[in-house]
Amino acid sequence: MYNILIIEDEKPISDFINLSLRAMGYGCEQVYDGEEAADKILEKRYSLILLDIMLPKANGFELMEFIRPMEIPVIFLTAKASVQDKVKGFKLGADDYLTKPFQIEELQVRIENVLRRYYKTDEILTYKDISVNVSSHKITKGEKEIPLTEKEFKLLVLFISNKNLALFREQIYEKVWDREYIGDSRTVDMHIQRLRKKLDLYDQLVSVFKVGYRLEE
Amino acid sequence: MYNILIIEDEKPISDFINLSLRAMGYGCEQVYDGEEAADKILEKRYSLILLDIMLPKANGFELMEFIRPMEIPVIFLTAKASVQDKVKGFKLGADDYLTKPFQIEELQVRIENVLRRYYKTDEILTYKDISVNVSSHKITKGEKEIPLTEKEFKLLVLFISNKNLALFREQIYEKVWDREYIGDSRTVDMHIQRLRKKLDLYDQLVSVFKVGYRLEE
DNA sequence: CTAATTATTTACAAAATTGATACAAATATA
DNA sequence: TATATTTGTATCAATTTTGTAAATAATTAG
Structure with a gap:
């Protein structure tokens, strides 16, 4: 800051x-x-x-x-x-x-x-071979650049900044969508899906039953 | 604090x-x-x-x-x-x-x-060789990670936080299920069972006749 | 010791949650 | 405006969790 x-x-x-x-x-x-x-x-x-x-x-x-x-x-x-x-x-x-x-x-x-x-500080977050340039909104996995949508990007940043923490759907929704979570919607799940697919995070971005999701170290 | x-x-x-x-x-x-x-x-x-x-x-x-x-x-x-x-x-x-x-x-x-x-303090409870990372919802026994369901997780947290205390079925039910206990159901028993099995707590998580259960030090 | 009560085990079905796919609505882009 | 992209929802399948019932074992009180 x-x-x-x-x-x-x-x-x-x-x-x-x-x-x-x-x-x-x-x-x-x-x-x-x-x-x-x-x-x-x-x-x-x-x-x-x-x-x-x-x-x-x-x-x-x-x-x-x-x-x-x-x-x-x-x-x-x-x-x-x-x-x-x-x-x-x-x-x-x-x-x-x-x-x-x-x-x-x-x-x-x-x-x-x-x-x-x-x-010249480009804020860069990394997770395994994924790196997220927060300033330029560019994501690379290995050498390859992976385009993410806005929501996917925010999700990824949230999870990388909270590695190993089980995040409640509610928390996720409120952080990424920036408004109140009114129970029971599959929106978060869907975007998690998409993020998993694009970055092949099936084994790392795991679901915590009844709670939400967690990005594992 | x-x-x-x-x-x-x-x-x-x-x-x-x-x-x-x-x-x-x-x-x-x-x-x-x-x-x-x-x-x-x-x-x-x-x-x-x-x-x-x-x-x-x-x-x-x-x-x-x-x-x-x-x-x-x-x-x-x-x-x-x-x-x-x-x-x-x-x-x-x-x-x-x-x-x-x-x-x-x-x-x-x-x-x-x-x-x-x-x-971001990872809240960690421990009991013998079991450790419960409340923030990440991960439980390990020794080196091994043991996946627990939500109810099991809540039960475990409850008992570790109340070591050596005999807890009434009623109390347990109301804490874990977050609703009123309407007498005589084997639900709590069942979950205790499952918890015992997963974490091999047969000798520690003991039944207190006519009362409920207690986790012994 | 025995009957009665209480707890454990096993098995199973119901309920709830998540994953996958498809599609429509909303939004951005050309 | 037309087109493409993104986003949200609905649906159904797969999976996991949960509660109950019934049979069995253990414990207690008399």
Whole structure:
């Protein structure tokens, strides 16, 4: 999970960013001036810093010099739009630059880009010779790529993340279908079938009578 | 042992939850407003938080933001049932959501689910060379895995959890079959039989004349 | 010790669950 | 819009589990 530090003195803007990023699944913290920022950065390793240029007690450029040696990616956030500023920012090691006001979607895209560039973490789950690239939704068994449908994919991820656990149909349904399970439906069973068939998991993805299914190590 | 913090300003409800959860074996503490809650959370690491949305001195959503970085699972408890609220809750990191009024049984189920998801502790019971992995529903005796049916499984769990206690047929029936015992049926006996056979418990799982059965240490 | 009661064993049929197949509805894609 | 893909349901077969009945064995109380 990524942790983002928001350094921005205008509270409404900061709060707005905070909420939006949290909604996207990022962990966020907010600070409102340069000193607080420095403290926070020393105390914890952030994945990314969003940095406003105009700040009380140390401006963004100064802070940038402070951050740079730590090799944390930084996106500048500012009302200043001059080319000189941009150049200065990039020279100091900024990874991106966003001019206020901006659409939150744009910020999201930039964050994702920066994080991908920086961390290149394709989350990959594996089970025996099956590997699941969660980010790209690609599944391979051995060398071969096996296309899975959405539900099959979610099922597989669920089971691999819960190896050896007997999962109740109810749990499965609520996780994969994301809504309440109203007893007695064969839907889960059917999809288990299909998953077994596509990945030849007949002996591994076993039924637990009266309970549900389990993926065996 | 799990510790649950109940953040709920309506004392009767809070007390009721407290009593019920204690009866289920959880450790519980109660606070009645946001500030108290924050203090408690800072002071001690809870396993799970039950959080009412409408609170004096900081509402549940605010509190949620405070809790989230600590990665403590949260179940929202509220009279508010709007979809927006639910979405908001989940986005802020709630693990589940329960709308008042609710059955205590439902709360129990949700708590168990969340705790299992979060702590993924394989609950393992043992008796001599038999081990019962409750999470995966697997039973081994020595090195060998012994498949049990659901009723047998429940029976075994019941007896291991009540070693050396003579259990009345009635009790057994009501625990395992989850419905009222209407006198004189050989059903329990039959299943005891099958369990004995599968796990070779003839000398340990003994009959108590006129009463029921007991698993001896 | 013996009759009466209670538990165990065996056998079997009923009930419930899961697997397989086929198909229609819903959804996505060209 | 037409086409393909995905998804959910219905159906039936296969399997497993479960409950009961009847016969047998064991235990208890008198």
